[in-house]
Structures are given as C-alpha cells and as structure tokens.
Amino acid sequence: MSLAQLVFVGFNKNVAALDRHSGTIVWEWRAAKGSSYVTLHLDRDLLIVAVDGYMYGLDAMTGEERWFNPMSGYGTGVTSIASVSGSVGNLPAAAAQTYQQQQQNDQATYHHSS
Structure with a gap:
C-alpha cells in the first residue's frame, strides 16, 4: 500500500488511516493528551496531529508516534498547521x-x- 492510497480522519483524540478505495481501517492511533478536537496535516510521510494544543508527529504509513510536543503556554482551540512540503x-x-x-x-x- 502506498501513501496515496490512504485517507486520514481524526476525532475525539483518535486518528485513523483508511484505505481510500474500501474505507477499511489500515491503522489507528489515540492521543495520550488532549480531550477531543483533532486537526490533521500531511507533510510528506509525516502526519502532524494537533489535539487541544498538544502536537504529535506520526508516521503516515504506520501511525507510529515519532514525536510529541506539549506546546506549553500556547493554549488550546482550533489549530492551524502549514508547511512548505505539506503534500505528497x-x-x-x-x-x-x-x-x-x-x-x-x-x-x-x-x-x-x-
């Protein structure tokens, strides 16, 4: 399976990668911190996830957590994420x-x- 065959969804601290043709769940991940609202941004092979002010970097193919940043002092709310390489x-x-x-x-x- 390639990255182009995946669709990513996030809600209630959860992120899932779905097969874009069948809708079958390929992998699932749950944030250790935060409560509900999830923002996603695909940056090549890195899926950047924000959950109520906490930031996570996931391997887009496997869902494995690569990094975590609590973004101390930034607060919570709707997150905007951008990067120069934010697409595949x-x-x-x-x-x-x-x-x-x-x-x-x-x-x-x-x-x-x-």
Whole structure:
C-alpha cells in the first residue's frame, strides 16, 4: 500500500488511516493528551496531529508516534498547521487532472446515450 492510497480522519483524540478505495481501517492511533478536537496535516510521510494544543508527529504509513510536543503556554482551540512540503508530490494537481478527465468522460457518455 502506498501513501496515496490512504485517507486520514481524526476525532475525539483518535486518528485513523483508511484505505481510500474500501474505507477499511489500515491503522489507528489515540492521543495520550488532549480531550477531543483533532486537526490533521500531511507533510510528506509525516502526519502532524494537533489535539487541544498538544502536537504529535506520526508516521503516515504506520501511525507510529515519532514525536510529541506539549506546546506549553500556547493554549488550546482550533489549530492551524502549514508547511512548505505539506503534500505528497503533486497530489492536488493530479487530483484536479483526474477530476477533469472524469468530467470529460461523463460528458462523452451522456452525449452517446442521448
């Protein structure tokens, strides 16, 4: 399985990686600190997770915790995360290209069936 085949979800201190085609859970992880709200950011092979002000770095393929930072003094709330390499390759452009191709295929199918 490759990283491009995973979708990440987070809620209630939990993070899971799902197979993007079947929805099957590939791995699960639970934050040791924090209470509920989870923010996720994929930075190449590192999944950065914020849970109520606590920061974690997880291996995106396995869910193994690489690092923890309590971000002392920063407080809690909705977290914003950004990085210069916050995607895998050029996935946004590839996704847009796939979407455009699918739209063209749908239009061609519609015209043939009319």
